[in-house]
Amino acid sequence: MAVVNPVLEVDAIRLAFDGVVAVDGVSFTVEPGELFAIIGPNGAGKTSIFNVLSGVYRPQQGSVRFHDQDLIGMRPHRIAALGMARTFQNIELFSHLTVVDNLMLGRHNHMRYGALSAFAWIGRARREELANRSAVEDVIDFLELEQWRRFPVGLLPYGVQKRVELGRALAMEPRLLLLDEPVAGMNVEETEDMARFVLDIREELGVAMVMVEHDMGLVMDLADRVMVMDFGKPIRTGTPREVQEDPDVIRAYLGEQHRTAGGVA
Amino acid sequence: MRGRPELYTSYAQDMAFLNTRPKRVSTGALLVVALLLPFMITDDLLQLLATGYVAAIGAIGLNIVTGYAGQVSLGHAFFLAIGAYTGAALSGDPDGRVIGFGVTSLPVWVLASGLVAALAGVIVAPLAVRLRGLYLAIVTLGLVFLGDHVFREWTELTGGPGVGRPAAVPELLGVRLDKDGAFLTGAQKLYLVMFVLLVIFGVLARNLVRSRVGRAFAAVRDRDLAASVIGVDLTKYKVLAFAISSFYAGVAGALLFVPNGFFDPGSFSLLLSVQYIAMVLIGGAGTISGAIMGALFITLLPRITRELPAVLPFISGDATGTFTVFQLEAVLYGVLLIVFLIVEPRGLFGIWVRVRNYWRTWPFSY
Ligand SMILES: Nc1ncnc2c1ncn2[C@@H]1O[C@H](COP(=O)(O)OP(=O)(O)O)[C@@H](O)[C@H]1O
Ligand SMILES: [Mg+2]
Numbered sequence: 324m325a326v327v328n329p330v331l332e333v334d335a336i337r338l339a340f341d342g343v344v345a346v347d348g349v350s351f352t353v354e355p356g357e358l359f360a361i362i363g364p365n366g367a368g369k370t371s372i373f374n375v376l377s378g379v380y381r382p383q384q385g386s387v388r389f390h391d392q393d394l395i396g397m398r399p400h401r402i403a404a405l406g407m408a409r410t411f412q413n414i415e416l417f418s419h420l421t422v423v424d425n426l427m428l429g430r431h432n433h434m435r436y437g438a439l440s441a442f443a444w445i446g447r448a449r450r451e452e453l454a455n456r457s458a459v460e461d462v463i464d465f466l467e468l469e470q471w472r473r474f475p476v477g478l479l480p481y482g483v484q485k486r487v488e489l490g491r492a493l494a495m496e497p498r499l500l501l502l503d504e505p506v507a508g509m510n511v512e513e514t515e516d517m518a519r520f521v522l523d524i525r526e527e528l529g530v531a532m533v534m535v536e537h538d539m540g541l542v543m544d545l546a547d548r549v550m551v552m553d554f555g556k557p558i559r560t561g562t563p564r565e566v567q568e569d570p571d572v573i574r575a576y577l578g579e580q581h582r583t584a585g586g587v588a
Numbered sequence: 589m590r591g592r593p594e595l596y597t598s599y600a601q602d603m604a605f606l607n608t609r610p611k612r613v614s615t616g617a618l619l620v621v622a623l624l625l626p627f628m629i630t631d632d633l634l635q636l637l638a639t640g641y642v643a644a645i646g647a648i649g650l651n652i653v654t655g656y657a658g659q660v661s662l663g664h665a666f667f668l669a670i671g672a673y674t675g676a677a678l679s680g681d682p683d684g685r686v687i688g689f690g691v692t693s694l695p696v697w698v699l700a701s702g703l704v705a706a707l708a709g710v711i712v713a714p715l716a717v718r719l720r721g722l723y724l725a726i727v728t729l730g731l732v733f734l735g736d737h738v739f740r741e742w743t744e745l746t747g748g749p750g751v752g753r754p755a756a757v758p759e760l761l762g763v764r765l766d767k768d769g770a771f772l773t774g775a776q777k778l779y780l781v782m783f784v785l786l787v788i789f790g791v792l793a794r795n796l797v798r799s800r801v802g803r804a805f806a807a808v809r810d811r812d813l814a815a816s817v818i819g820v821d822l823t824k825y826k827v828l829a830f831a832i833s834s835f836y837a838g839v840a841g842a843l844l845f846v847p848n849g850f851f852d853p854g855s856f857s858l859l860l861s862v863q864y865i866a867m868v869l870i871g872g873a874g875t876i877s878g879a880i881m882g883a884l885f886i887t888l889l890p891r892i893t894r895e896l897p898a899v900l901p902f903i904s905g906d907a908t909g910t911f912t913v914f915q916l917e918a919v920l921y922g923v924l925l926i927v928f929l930i931v932e933p934r935g936l937f938g939i940w941v942r943v944r945n946y947w948r949t950w951p952f953s954y
Contacts, residue, residue, distance in 0.1 A: 377817050378816075378817075379813065379816075379817070398816070398821075399816035399817045400816050400817075400819045400820055400821045400822070402817075403816070403817055403818055403819035404819050408817075408818070409817055411814070415811050415813060415814035416811075416814070417806060417807055417810040417811060417814065418810065419806070419810060419874075420803070420806055420810070424803055424806075427800075427803055428803050428804070428807050428815075428818055428820070429818055431800060431803070431804060431807075431818060431819050431820055432819040434800045436799075436800065437801070438796065438801050438828060438832065441795060441796045441799035441800065441801045441802070442792045442795055442796050443792075443795065444795035444798075444799065448795075448799060448800075451800075452799070452800070491818065492818075495818060495819070
């Protein structure tokens with residue numbers, strides 16, 4: 324096997340909010356094209372890891388390397404420009420703007436023209452707008468959003484909003500995609516659609532992904548490797564099969580599922 | 589595609605400035621009416637409308653920073669003042685009582701006033717980057733008090749309170765725009781010039797807000813966290829919004845007193861900022877046409893209330909009665925603001941959208 328540098332290398336990060344340790348000693352790597360999943364009970368620190376990766380929080384210890392760039396201390400918009408995109412556990416769309424405008428915002432860094440060309444709207448501004456609008460149309464096709472194009476996203480059903488947020492991240496043409504609970508709160512049909520899109524992204528676009536998810540079935544079906552977390556610490560990282568059979572994992576996570584889901588895991 | 593006016597056949601058409609036929613037709617009709625008005629109404633009404641058009645330029649500016657980028661600024665009067673004094677000083681009589689440099693060419697001092705105000709905006713903007721919401725509103729309010737003090741004291745520039753100074757001298761290609769000429773009166777000329785300027789600055793602003801920059805403003809306004817993780821530099825766009833807004837304020841300030849010919853440093857109080865906020869809110873935050881409607885409405889309001897004593901005798905036309913037109917005006921601002929905020933947060937623009945949708949579905953509307 325040829326030696327390829329990992330897309331992402333997270334090394335021993337620790338993040339605490341005065342008193343509460345949210346992430347403690349977490350390390351993992353994500354290889355090109357890989358779908359890496361993070362699971363763990365509520366409050367385990369999964370979202371906090373994403374916030375560290377995308378520059379929203381600065382960890383007290385550890386390092387994050389993304390395509391051989393050190394990300395610690397870098398501001399979120401610079402990290403985005405390097406090719407990291409994410410979706411949020413609680414949808415963070417621009418709810419007054421239309422689907423098209425939300426996706427165009429995903430292409431913010433693919434356009435370079437400034438305020439002066441914007442005023443004139445000729446030449447460069449117009450050219451770049453048209454080219455990027457057509458790229459947005461590709462995302463709309465890919466995620467089957469045609470019928471919603473002109474709606475302010477705040478008016479759309481929850482499942483569609485989740486899809487638009489995925490679209491906004493895809494419009495960035497990222498090298499790494501972070502998905503925070505992409506199917507949380509969705510019905511069976513919406514969950515299946517989302518699973519299909521995640522598979523399509525991997526197969527057709529080859530983008531590496533990190534997915535935080537509660538839906539065990541989905542994680543076990545889709546992920547190449549899984550990291551299980553509890554109380555900010557990683558318990559076990561391995562293939563879905565290895566992880567499922569680990570006694571510590573069963574105790575910490577699956578046990579919790581048994582309790583909360585009334586015995587149905 | 590005549591039968592289906594809203595069927596777009598290309599992105600270019602979809603993204604065009606006036607992307608549907610009804611929009612083109614109604615805009616064309618408005619243009620024709622506005623250009624015919626100077627030959628149909630009296631000079632004092634023309635002067636009022638000209639002032640309204642200039643106010644609209646200023647309101648568009650406030651709308652860019654507050655309506656689009658979500659940074660509530662009470663400091664608009666300060667930037668209007670900077671524009672007003674830059675324009676007046678640049679074009680003023682070099683031998684006059686107050687500072688003047690005799691550069692009377694209108695495009696030159698209009699641009700210069702905009703740029704000086706924009707520079708002031710950039711200097712103030714770092715506050716906006718650190719503060720938000722009410723804190724920003726209060727700090728920008730501080731600017732107004734600061735400016736008010738400086739302009740009252742600096743009598744070589746401003747003439748001092750109660751005295752004032754002449755407004756900017758409008759001259760274009762050797763023609764004085766405020767003096768009656770062979771074909772047009774001063775009021776007609778000024779009306780037309782202000783209208784053309786409003787169209788120019790309105791079109792530029794519309795282009796801006798539908799561009800990458802305008803979308804970034806909206807993103808910063810609606811969700812700054814999401815904006816930054818998709819690659820929008822929050823600091824850069826907040827500063828840019830302030831700079832552009834101040835540029836518009838500077839341009840408007842320089843032109844605002846030209847129809848009157850004179851202005852006093854007392855004009856730039858908090859009340860002026862509040863009037864512009866009212867224009868934006870009543871017109872509808874986040875739309876260019878709304879800002880124009882709001883500005884015209886607020887500018888024409890005193891004129892309408894002044895007619896009231898004739899109809900309603902209990903309202904006094906001068907400052908001596910128990911209930912004067914001036915009190916009425918102040919009350920009206922307040923009431924209108926509250927009514928619009930509660931009933932129609934999208935302002936006059938929202939009402940216009942409703943009317944338009946009514947006719948669009950006619951005869952099936954209800
Ligand atoms: N901004 C914050 N301030 C204080 N505590 C936080 C903050 N964000 C997360 N935490 C705490 O960090 C822990 C991990 O939270 P989170 O990463 O959201 O967990 P998960 O996504 O796995 O459910 C929780 O105890 C949470 O209360
Ligand atoms: Mg979470």
